Structures are given as C-alpha cells and as structure tokens.
Amino acid sequence: MLSRQLKTLVFCFLAILTLAGSKLAAQDEGFDFNSLIIDAELYIWNRISDALDLFRGGLAGGPALGAEVAVTEYVQLGAYASYEKGVAFPHFIFPFWLVDYYEKKEPFLEFHEGRYATASFGAWRTEKFNDSAETNINRHFPRNKWDVRVQLHAFILSAYATFRPVEFIDFLGGFVGWDYSGDDQRLDYVATRYPADQFGRGLCNVLFGIFEVPVNIMRVTATEGDLPGLSKGLGLGIWRFICREVVGVVELVTFPFGWQPIIQPEYIFPLNQNMNWRTQRPSFHKRY
Structure with missing residues (x-):
C-alpha cells in the first residue's frame, strides 16, 4: 500500500515538474533548458570551490626555529626566525587543486625563498625579511586580516595552516545566492556551446x-x-x-x-x- 502511494506521489511530482517546465518555456521564448542545467552544475561547482577556500596551507624547508599563533591580526603570539624555501598551496586536498587551476589564469601555488624573522604579541607585530623574490612579506605564507593562523618552524621543516572566516561567510552565503567574495563562476550567455x-x-x-x-x-x-x-x-x-x-x-x-x-x-x-x-x-x- 505504501509503495503504491509513493509511486503516485512520484508520478504527480514529475507531472507537475513537466507542466511547470512547459508553462515556463511557453511564457518565455528565451527559456534554455541547457543553460538551466549549466546553472545547476555551476552552483555545485561554486559550493565545492567555496568549501575548499576555507583553509590554506604551506610547507617549507631550511634552518628555522619558532612558532606563531594568530586569531586575526589583533590577537597574535609568537616569534620565529628562518632561512627557507617553500610553497603555499590552496588547501589540503591536492586532487582538488584542479578547481583552483581551472578558475585562475595565474599559477595557484605561491613560492617563496629568503630570510624571515618575526615577533608578535596582541596587535603588535615586528618583522624583518630578505625575500629573494623581492616581494613583500605576504609571500612568506599568505595572511589576511581576519585569518586564524598556526605557523610552526622546527629545525629544517616549516609548516603553515590557516582558517579563513571571510571565506566561511562566503561559503554559507553561497547557499542562498549571496557571493560575498565575488569569486563564483557564472554562466556566460555569449559563449557558443556544442x-x-x-x-x-x-x-x-x-x-x-x-x-x-x-x-x-x-x-x-x-x-x-x-x-x-x-x-x-x-x-x-x-x-x-x-x-x-x-x-x-x-x-x-x-x-x-x-x-x-x-x-x-x-x-x-x-x-x-x-x-x-x-x-x-x-x-x-x-x-x-
């Protein structure tokens, strides 16, 4: 009995969906079912991309000692010195680095090399660096104002991990169509598709x-x-x-x-x- 009722409900749902689609197509001559599918797939893609943006990481090698913990740039504690060569990567699930590869035109791995020394307490921070890439200190493992960071330098290995609250807001907002960070992929209506x-x-x-x-x-x-x-x-x-x-x-x-x-x-x-x-x-x- 229950199985029969379930089949009836499914049939009614499909019938309503078909009628609604036909009505929508009749009302709007520009209705494109293919574009509707693309929008649905882009929605899934963007939610995965937003989830992957929540965390960043990095590794480096070279003489180093110290550690730093930060809960935004206003609550920091630590000190370290290093002479290292390393790389920062988008997140910790490396097969999904393809998501960043497809979304960005520039390389998504950020390399750095040089001497770095930092001391921090609360909102106070002092740092010295000699970056061979002649860039600012942000190349030594990227950091943003509201990030929650952990950085450890132990002899010849350095590691870095960060949680990004701003991206968490973007992740939650994405479910209701709010692209807080402005990084969602959108349908290109001009492109020719086959x-x-x-x-x-x-x-x-x-x-x-x-x-x-x-x-x-x-x-x-x-x-x-x-x-x-x-x-x-x-x-x-x-x-x-x-x-x-x-x-x-x-x-x-x-x-x-x-x-x-x-x-x-x-x-x-x-x-x-x-x-x-x-x-x-x-x-x-x-x-x-």
Missing part, C-alpha cells in the same frame, strides 16, 4: 581510451625502435589512457557546457596523425 560534441567526445574517451596504450607502443616503435616502444611507448600509452578516462568522465558530467576539447587530438584516431598530443584548460568556442 554540448552534443562534448558528450560524444567524452563517451569516446571513456570507451576507447584504452587504445592509447597500443597506439603509442606502435607509434614509438615505428619512430624509435622496439625497446623504446616497449618502455617509453608503454609509459606514454598508460599515462594518456588515464588522462582520457578522467577527462572523458569530466566531459560527460559537464557536457551541457559544450566547451572545446580538453585533450588534443580530440579523438584517439584523428585524421591528422601528426597532431601533437596535449592537454589544455576548458575553453568556450568563440563567435567570429
């Missing part, structure tokens, strides 16, 4: 990506010999097979975007056999 092309390309990558292995073995063997074919060709084939599978899944999930190919050549067996194999950021087709 969702069918992207869907077909993604499906081919998933189904036939394995052929990268024999194709590369034969290609390298033909140009460099048997031994390079079995070693270099095999390695290239496995790597490109993995790339095509991952990209294929991404293109299938995001096919409404209809962007240009992430991998060139677009298909495993291209008409132009001399095309260089490469990967690139997703980009939209331009209108001329």
Whole structure:
C-alpha cells in the first residue's frame, strides 16, 4: 500500500515538474533548458570551490626555529626566525587543486625563498625579511586580516595552516545566492556551446581510451625502435589512457557546457596523425 502511494506521489511530482517546465518555456521564448542545467552544475561547482577556500596551507624547508599563533591580526603570539624555501598551496586536498587551476589564469601555488624573522604579541607585530623574490612579506605564507593562523618552524621543516572566516561567510552565503567574495563562476550567455560534441567526445574517451596504450607502443616503435616502444611507448600509452578516462568522465558530467576539447587530438584516431598530443584548460568556442 505504501509503495503504491509513493509511486503516485512520484508520478504527480514529475507531472507537475513537466507542466511547470512547459508553462515556463511557453511564457518565455528565451527559456534554455541547457543553460538551466549549466546553472545547476555551476552552483555545485561554486559550493565545492567555496568549501575548499576555507583553509590554506604551506610547507617549507631550511634552518628555522619558532612558532606563531594568530586569531586575526589583533590577537597574535609568537616569534620565529628562518632561512627557507617553500610553497603555499590552496588547501589540503591536492586532487582538488584542479578547481583552483581551472578558475585562475595565474599559477595557484605561491613560492617563496629568503630570510624571515618575526615577533608578535596582541596587535603588535615586528618583522624583518630578505625575500629573494623581492616581494613583500605576504609571500612568506599568505595572511589576511581576519585569518586564524598556526605557523610552526622546527629545525629544517616549516609548516603553515590557516582558517579563513571571510571565506566561511562566503561559503554559507553561497547557499542562498549571496557571493560575498565575488569569486563564483557564472554562466556566460555569449559563449557558443556544442554540448552534443562534448558528450560524444567524452563517451569516446571513456570507451576507447584504452587504445592509447597500443597506439603509442606502435607509434614509438615505428619512430624509435622496439625497446623504446616497449618502455617509453608503454609509459606514454598508460599515462594518456588515464588522462582520457578522467577527462572523458569530466566531459560527460559537464557536457551541457559544450566547451572545446580538453585533450588534443580530440579523438584517439584523428585524421591528422601528426597532431601533437596535449592537454589544455576548458575553453568556450568563440563567435567570429
């Protein structure tokens, strides 16, 4: 009995959704269901991106000693001295660094090298630095006014972690459409989209990506010999097979975007056999 009622409710919900969609399309000739899907996917993307923005981290190597803890720039305590070379990264889930890679045109890893010395208490802070990059102290592990930070320097290893309250506000506001930090990705209504092309390309990558292995073995063997074919060709084939599978899944999930190919050549067996194999950021087709 309960199962029958549940089926009835589901049927009614689908019927209402269909009628509402038809009515909306009739009222607005510009209604684009594909754009609606893109907006939904961008909403999910932006919520993930906002969540990843909550934390930052960094590592460095070199002679160092000391520590610092800060709850905003008004409550600080610590002292340290170091001569180090290190990097600050977006967050601690490195596979999701791809989110930052796709959203930013510039490199998302921030490197620094130099001598640093800092002492802080409350709102008071003094620091000296000799940064080889000739930039300000912010390059030595980024910090903002309201960040909650922990920084530890122990002999030859330095580590840094921060929680960003401003991004937490942005994260919560994003659920109701408030982009406090102004960093959300938005639908580009001008871009020319080919969702069918992207869907077909993604499906081919998933189904036939394995052929990268024999194709590369034969290609390298033909140009460099048997031994390079079995070693270099095999390695290239496995790597490109993995790339095509991952990209294929991404293109299938995001096919409404209809962007240009992430991998060139677009298909495993291209008409132009001399095309260089490469990967690139997703980009939209331009209108001329």
